Amino acid sequence: AEVTxxxxxxxxxxxxxxxxAGLSDTIISSRLRFNxxxxxxxxxxxxxxxRLRFQNDDGDVATVGNNARFSASFSxxxxxxxxxxxxxxxxxxxxxxxMGYQDSSFGDSEAAFFxxxxxxxxxxxxxxxxxxxxxxxxxxxxxxxxxxxxxTLPVGISEEIxxxxxxxxxxFTVAAAFTSDAAxxxxxxxxxxxxxxxxxxxxxxxxxxxxxxxxxxxxxxxNQATIYGNYTFGATTVRAYLSDRENDPDTAYGxxxxxxxxxxxxxxxxxxxxxNGNTAADLGVRFNF
Amino acid sequence: AEVTxxxxxxxxxxxxxxxxAGLSDTIISSRLRFNxxxxxxxxxxxxxxxRLRFQNDDGDVATVGNNARFSASFSxxxxxxxxxxxxxxxxxxxxxxxMGYQDSSFGDSEAAFFxxxxxxxxxxxxxxxxxxxxxxxxxxxxxxxxxxxxxTLPVGISEEIxxxxxxxxxxFTVAAAFTSDAAxxxxxxxxxxxxxxxxxxxxxxxxxxxxxxxxxxxxxxxNQATIYGNYTFGATTVRAYLSDRENDPDTAYGxxxxxxxxxxxxxxxxxxxxxNGNTAADLGVRFNF
Amino acid sequence: AEVTxxxxxxxxxxxxxxxxAGLSDTIISSRLRFNxxxxxxxxxxxxxxxRLRFQNDDGDVATVGNNARFSASFSxxxxxxxxxxxxxxxxxxxxxxxMGYQDSSFGDSEAAFFxxxxxxxxxxxxxxxxxxxxxxxxxxxxxxxxxxxxxTLPVGISEEIxxxxxxxxxxFTVAAAFTSDAAxxxxxxxxxxxxxxxxxxxxxxxxxxxxxxxxxxxxxxxNQATIYGNYTFGATTVRAYLSDRENDPDTAYGxxxxxxxxxxxxxxxxxxxxxNGNTAADLGVRFNF
Numbered sequence: 104a105e106v107t108x109x110x111x112x113x114x115x116x117x118x119x120x121x122x123x124a125g126l127s128d129t130i131i132s133s134r135l136r137f138n139x140x141x142x143x144x145x146x147x148x149x150x151x152x153x154r155l156r157f158q159n160d161d162g163d164v165a166t167v168g169n170n171a172r173f174s175a176s177f178s179x180x181x182x183x184x185x186x187x188x189x190x191x192x193x194x195x196x197x198x199x200x201x202m203g204y205q206d207s208s209f210g211d212s213e214a215a216f217f218x219x220x221x222x223x224x225x226x227x228x229x230x231x232x233x234x235x236x237x238x239x240x241x242x243x244x245x246x247x248x249x250x251x252x253x254x255t256l257p258v259g260i261s262e263e264i265x266x267x268x269x270x271x272x273x274x275f276t277v278a279a280a281f282t283s284d285a286a287x288x289x290x291x292x293x294x295x296x297x298x299x300x301x302x303x304x305x306x307x308x309x310x311x312x313x314x315x316x317x318x319x320x321x322x323x324x325x326n327q328a329t330i331y332g333n334y335t336f337g338a339t340t341v342r343a344y345l346s347d348r349e350n351d352p353d354t355a356y357g358x359x360x361x362x363x364x365x366x367x368x369x370x371x372x373x374x375x376x377x378x379n380g381n382t383a384a385d386l387g388v389r390f391n392f
Numbered sequence: 393a394e395v396t397x398x399x400x401x402x403x404x405x406x407x408x409x410x411x412x413a414g415l416s417d418t419i420i421s422s423r424l425r426f427n428x429x430x431x432x433x434x435x436x437x438x439x440x441x442x443r444l445r446f447q448n449d450d451g452d453v454a455t456v457g458n459n460a461r462f463s464a465s466f467s468x469x470x471x472x473x474x475x476x477x478x479x480x481x482x483x484x485x486x487x488x489x490x491m492g493y494q495d496s497s498f499g500d501s502e503a504a505f506f507x508x509x510x511x512x513x514x515x516x517x518x519x520x521x522x523x524x525x526x527x528x529x530x531x532x533x534x535x536x537x538x539x540x541x542x543x544t545l546p547v548g549i550s551e552e553i554x555x556x557x558x559x560x561x562x563x564f565t566v567a568a569a570f571t572s573d574a575a576x577x578x579x580x581x582x583x584x585x586x587x588x589x590x591x592x593x594x595x596x597x598x599x600x601x602x603x604x605x606x607x608x609x610x611x612x613x614x615n616q617a618t619i620y621g622n623y624t625f626g627a628t629t630v631r632a633y634l635s636d637r638e639n640d641p642d643t644a645y646g647x648x649x650x651x652x653x654x655x656x657x658x659x660x661x662x663x664x665x666x667x668n669g670n671t672a673a674d675l676g677v678r679f680n681f
Numbered sequence: 682a683e684v685t686x687x688x689x690x691x692x693x694x695x696x697x698x699x700x701x702a703g704l705s706d707t708i709i710s711s712r713l714r715f716n717x718x719x720x721x722x723x724x725x726x727x728x729x730x731x732r733l734r735f736q737n738d739d740g741d742v743a744t745v746g747n748n749a750r751f752s753a754s755f756s757x758x759x760x761x762x763x764x765x766x767x768x769x770x771x772x773x774x775x776x777x778x779x780m781g782y783q784d785s786s787f788g789d790s791e792a793a794f795f796x797x798x799x800x801x802x803x804x805x806x807x808x809x810x811x812x813x814x815x816x817x818x819x820x821x822x823x824x825x826x827x828x829x830x831x832x833t834l835p836v837g838i839s840e841e842i843x844x845x846x847x848x849x850x851x852x853f854t855v856a857a858a859f860t861s862d863a864a865x866x867x868x869x870x871x872x873x874x875x876x877x878x879x880x881x882x883x884x885x886x887x888x889x890x891x892x893x894x895x896x897x898x899x900x901x902x903x904n905q906a907t908i909y910g911n912y913t914f915g916a917t918t919v920r921a922y923l924s925d926r927e928n929d930p931d932t933a934y935g936x937x938x939x940x941x942x943x944x945x946x947x948x949x950x951x952x953x954x955x956x957n958g959n960t961a962a963d964l965g966v967r968f969n970f
Contacts, residue, residue, distance in 0.1 A: 395686040395715075430713075432970050433944060434946045440966065442690035444713060444735065444737060457737065459741060460690070460737040462692045462713070473692045473709060513742055514742065515742045516739075540708050541704055542703055543704060
């Protein structure tokens with residue numbers, strides 16, 4: 104049995120064009136995240152674990168823990184209960200276009216779906232997930248009940264069910280995910296398929312494609328395609344992406360760079376444009392512990 | 393000086409017959425508890441300690457720490473201040489009929505009394521407790537002021553004072569507790585007496601008797617008697633109890649089993665019936681760390 | 682990368698004369714403070730750090746973390762961001778007249794100014810500070826924006842800017858601090874100058890002088906002078922101070938004593954009188970971990 108504390112800190116300047124009337128476009132944006140993990144390995148080799156997270160972001164007034172996640176692992180198979188990681192949020196590649204010290208990208212899926220809640224979460228939200236890893240493959244399943252205490256969920260609300268898989272073979276990685284009634288919205292079926300290619304030790308390119316489903320009102324969120332690449336020379340990694348979403352006026356883009364400071368710390372910056380032509384930029388430090 | 397984090401996680405299925413209109417009888421019930429303990433031993437051998445607890449249960453939206461407990465210990469004598477363990481809640485045997493992965497029993501005292509608050513507690517609640525251990529005996533004293541900031545408590549509210557003792561000699565253990573104005577309710581005097589006998593290394597039986605006092609409105613909560621036993625063979629322990637309370641229509645009962653997984657983890661289940669004939673059942677895992 | 686938990690606990694009796702109608706003059710006053718510090722040292726020798734504090738005081742109902750402080754340190758130079766320590770609050774000598782197990786003194790500055798928030802803090806409060814240490818000297822700079830999200834702060838509210846320095850040479854220590862628009866109140870400019878002399882290994886005397894600025898309504902808070910001394914013999918340290926503030930009817934005073942218990946624990950008590958002639962007293966234990 105052991106308890107460990109891990110996480111990361113990040114801070115820097117964040118610029119958002121046209122943030123809002125009376126608002127400052129540039130602020131200092133920061134996050135401190137502590138994960139507290141407790142594990143116990145039974146005589147038969149099953150590892151039971153539990154995680155609690157304390158996260159503080161700029162704009163918060165205090166720091167409270169989130170809801171707990173419990174897990175049991177054995178031979179590459181892990182079952183989790185509670186505030187679980189969902190299949191759609193866990194699969195490989197989907198966040199690979201992110202950049203800057205805040206690891207953000209307009210190329211991330213614009214769909215609504217459940218994910219691990221880092222901060223205050225909904226009451227009575229209950230998830231169950233399973234992952235299995237073998238060779239270069241990972242399989243993901245997740246089930247979330249938005250309110251497990253009621254015998255019948257309200258009209259328009261449903262359980263979310265997600266499946267996903269990713270596989271790496273040599274220089275290629277492929278990933279796919281499908282989630283029905285995502286975010287508990289009836290009829291909000293979403294999908295992701297992605298592929299990446301490691302050209303050599305230094306360069307990677309990839310393409311992600313999303314069916315973003317619908318809003319609670321049934322409005323189509325539009326399909327989305329994101330192409331990205333990165334190149335590392337010495338301590339520096341440069342990154343770029345383009346993302347296009349149906350019906351949006353502009354193509355989103357981003358260019359960024361990381362400079363590795365060693366021991367899990369890096370200086371990162373990016374300039375990104377959203378689907379409406381507004382520019383965002385960030386420059387700051389992130390360090391893991 | 394050192395700081396340690398300990399606690400437990402538990403999760404599983406909980407069934408409660410007739411939980412309520414529109415409610416699901418079966419839910420996933422879980423708890424994650426972290427105790428953070430800091431201690432310092434002075435040159436003279438007095439150990440000062442402080443504890444904070446962070447507990448998350450199913451249905452919560454977040455996790456906050458409780459109020460602090462401070463202690464000073466020397467040669468078996470411990471004085472605590474703040475969010476203290478009370479005599480009635482600390483004495484041996486009183487919770488021995490509990491079973492299942494949630495350690496619950498309808499045979500526990502139905503009385504109202506103050507105890508250590510694991511989560512958000514009342515403001516200005518202030519306790520002082522003392523315990524003394526010698527040979528096979530433990531003595532307990534506790535005092536709780538429901539609101540230490542006022543010079544006069546409201547009518548009907550009083551300080552709670554509790555005393556208790558337990559003693560083990562060979563195969564026998566006896567325990568008794570008395571608390572006046574329990575839970576700060578004037579006139580709510582409650583009592584407990586219990587005895588247990590270890591038949592051999594594997595089998596135990598015991599009897600607990602409670603005077604459950606009165607409600608704030610002066611209604612008698614009824615005397616209660618609980619008989620229990622358990623038997624261990626290999627990694628399995630089976631448990632059973634019967635509890636009878638004055639004026640209640642049914643006799644409460646429980647049968648349960650634990651299967652030890654090693655390293656402080658166990659699989660446990662129980663089927664229990666309450667004083668009104670409703671059935672409850674649980675099956676799940678608990679692991680300590 | 683490492684994560685450490687440190688802090689202190691303290692508890693004891695606190696008497697305040699004329700605490701208020703219907704209130705108890707004597708209560709048990711306590712505090713438990715946990716600091717969680719994470720640090721990572723980069724290859725170039727820069728140390729990144731982040732701190733979160735969980736503090737519980739008597740009268741609280743629960744314990745939540747405060748807002749995060751981030752820092753980067755190199756060769757005696759430290760820059761911090763977020764919930765920072767301010768220059769006026771960090772400079773040497775200013776709190777040297779404190780005594781009792783609660784480390785309090787009416788001789789502390791009566792000015793209003795920003796400082797590190799140990800508990801729930803204001804939203805969108807953002808500070809930046811820098812300190813530099815060399816030889817026996819420390820230089821401090823701090824900047825606090827009460828609300829970094831708005832492009833224009835409300836009328837009467839401003840950023841706080843503070844500078845301070847302290848220097849120790851042999852038996853002498855001197856310190857000074859100046860803060861403009863302290864606590865974000867336009868026109869609330871405050872100052873501190875202090876000097877201390879170590880007569881020998883056992884005895885110290887000092888004088889602190891404060892310009893306490895104004896209230897938000899423009900009322901002068903009055904200049905204040907505090908003279909203090911302490912003397913150590915064996916495990917015992919006796920302390921005393923006198924403080925005078927313009928326009929107040931009485932001279933504040935304090936006499937106190939600490940008894941060192943070893944390993945960072947002490948028994949401390951004090952009797953103090955405020956500027957209106959009311960007496961306060963405390964007696965309790967504090968232990969660090």
